[in-house]
Amino acid sequence: MPMIKLDKVSEKTTRRRRSDAEQSERAVVAAAVRVLGERPGASMRDVAEEAGVSRQTVYAHFPSxxxxxxxxxxxxxxxxxxxxxxxxxxxxxxxxxxxxxxxxxxxxxxxxxxxxxxxxxxxxxxxxxxxxxxxxxxxxxxxxxxxxxxxxxxxxxxxxxxxxxxxxxxxxxxxxxxxxxxxxxxxxxxxxxxxxxxxxxxxxxxxxx
Missing domain, CATH: 1.10.357.10 (Tetracycline Repressor, domain 2)
Incomplete structure (x- = not known):
């Protein structure tokens, strides 16, 4: 049975997670442009709903x-x-x-x-x-x-x-x-x-x- 190099698996996982995080961050910014452009007083929850992510995810990218x-x-x-x-x-x-x-x-x-x-x-x-x-x-x-x-x-x-x-x-x-x-x-x-x-x-x- 071939051995799997854990360092390479870990590297691939890290790259995938980084890519997912960047994609999520871009989605939040795009949602903010749409929501805040229409409703300047919209909340972070509103932005999260527009982006299709949780409010915690929005705060993970942008703490304020x-x-x-x-x-x-x-x-x-x-x-x-x-x-x-x-x-x-x-x-x-x-x-x-x-x-x-x-x-x-x-x-x-x-x-x-x-x-x-x-x-x-x-x-x-x-x-x-x-x-x-x-x-x-x-x-x-x-x-x-x-x-x-x-x-x-x-x-x-x-x-x-x-x-x-x-x-x-x-x-x-x-x-x-x-x-x-x-x-x-x-x-x-x-x-x-x-x-x-x-x-x-x-x-x-x-x-x-």
């Missing part, structure tokens, strides 16, 4: 509501960052790539604005800056590319222009949250403001909602 919201924020960040990297490496106009970058982030914010704001508000000090860092790096590369090929004005530094673009995006989000602007109007204003800030060629306005 704040920890779950942090995971939701990471989920959204990863989604936008994946799309942003495509614009970062895209050939062609730096202007079009930068506006596409802004559109991608805005579209996600518009769909999940309440949940994104709640998750960001629950983030620990400095966490938002950490999450912004890779986006700032991509924006800076796009701005430098536009300055080097003559699409953007080079009178101001790329670092300053990136800071201004981030501030404009936050301002657009605040206008929508305060009810002073609709999402379509806000993103159109954001795009036009970005083009003017960068000294790029104006574009045809997008339809407003």
């Amino acid at each position: 509501r704040e920890a779950l919201l942090a995971a939701v924020l990471d989920h959204f960040t990863a989604q936008v960052l994946d799309e942003a990297r495509e614009f970062d490496t895209a050939e062609g106009s730096a202007r079009d790539a930068l506006l596409g970058f802004l559109d991608g982030g805005w579209d996600l914010f518009a769909r999940h604005s309440g949940l994104v704001r709640a998750a960001a508000a629950a983030a620990s000090p400095g966490r938002e800056d950490d999450l912004h860092a890779p986006f700032r790096e991509i924006l800076e590369r796009l701005v430098r590319r536009g300055q080097e090929n003559g699409e953007f004005d080079s009178a101001l530094s790329a670092e300053w222009l990136v800071a201004a673009l981030v501030a404009l995006a936050h301002a657009a989000g605040e206008e929508v949250h305060a009810g002073r602007s609709g999402p379509g109007t806000a993103v159109a204003a954001l795009r036009e403001s970005a083009v003017r800030l960068l000294g790029a060629q104006a574009e045809e306005p997008r339809s407003r909602q």
Whole structure:
């Protein structure tokens, strides 16, 4: 009878358990996005029911509501960052790539604005800056590319222009949250403001909602 190497069995079992745990964690985060997006005050039990797991399982992955919201924020960040990297490496106009970058982030914010704001508000000090860092790096590369090929004005530094673009995006989000602007109007204003800030060629306005 062949001997079974227990260390290899143990390794396979560990990998399977790790995979199951990761799958369970992803299911909980996806459920949180759906439930909290519709009902910001939903409980951890509500999230567990949506995910098809026990409340104890949710707490095993996320010991607090704040920890779950942090995971939701990471989920959204990863989604936008994946799309942003495509614009970062895209050939062609730096202007079009930068506006596409802004559109991608805005579209996600518009769909999940309440949940994104709640998750960001629950983030620990400095966490938002950490999450912004890779986006700032991509924006800076796009701005430098536009300055080097003559699409953007080079009178101001790329670092300053990136800071201004981030501030404009936050301002657009605040206008929508305060009810002073609709999402379509806000993103159109954001795009036009970005083009003017960068000294790029104006574009045809997008339809407003």
